[in-house]
Amino acid sequence: MAALKDISNLDDIKQMVDTFYDSVRKDDLLGPIFNDKLQGRWPEHLQKMYGFWQTILFDVRAYSGSPFPPHKQLPVDKTHFDRWVMLFNTSIDAQFSGILTEEAKMRAANMAYMFNHKIDYFRGLENK
Template sequence: MVTQDIANLDDIKLLVNTFYEKVQKDDLIGPIFNQKMMGRWPEHLEKMYRFWQTILLEEHTYSGTPFPPHKQLPVNQTHFDRWMELFTSTVDSLFVGKLAEEAKVRAANMAYMFNYKIEYFRNLENQ
């Protein structure tokens, strides 16, 4: 039974590594991520450690703008729903507590915003 909350960088690494292992094997979103990350998974994971460390632990190790690299991805709401399903199930399988809940809220907000912006830019290009 899961009894602990996200508390430190090791927990962030466990969350990120477990989540992206699921992503890489997923039939729907795995091919998109694997093609985009070709040979750069370690670099991406390091960036995700810093991102979530900054968001959840308030240890400011990430700087950057997360949206631009995602702008041209061939994704839609179905892909973001699957991403959230995998993320939520990963968090729930590993952690329980305030920061675990915060991670899911932040991920949902990010998925919504990314999908909205991708659709917005896609619609601009198609006018």
């Protein structure tokens, strides 16, 4: 088996994002949430994710905005974020290997942790 290459360009990001979100769509825990929220707007979401990861990994200003607000009201908890990270890591590890690959996995894990923490925080405020 040939050695896996690192993420190195926009085409790699598109491959990473498309493969990952294909697994999310099919997942019994995450699929219903994403499919309900996006309702046919997957192409727009994927385009946004290409820009997001291009900005994070290549320091190219291809994404603007705040990624948290669209996730704030989703019916998710730590279980969902753990599954999201597991699917992300499984997907990316099957395709790539290297410094930027590890950076992407670290950034994804940090985002999942932060989003989960912020959602819990806001829910706590609402329940006071």
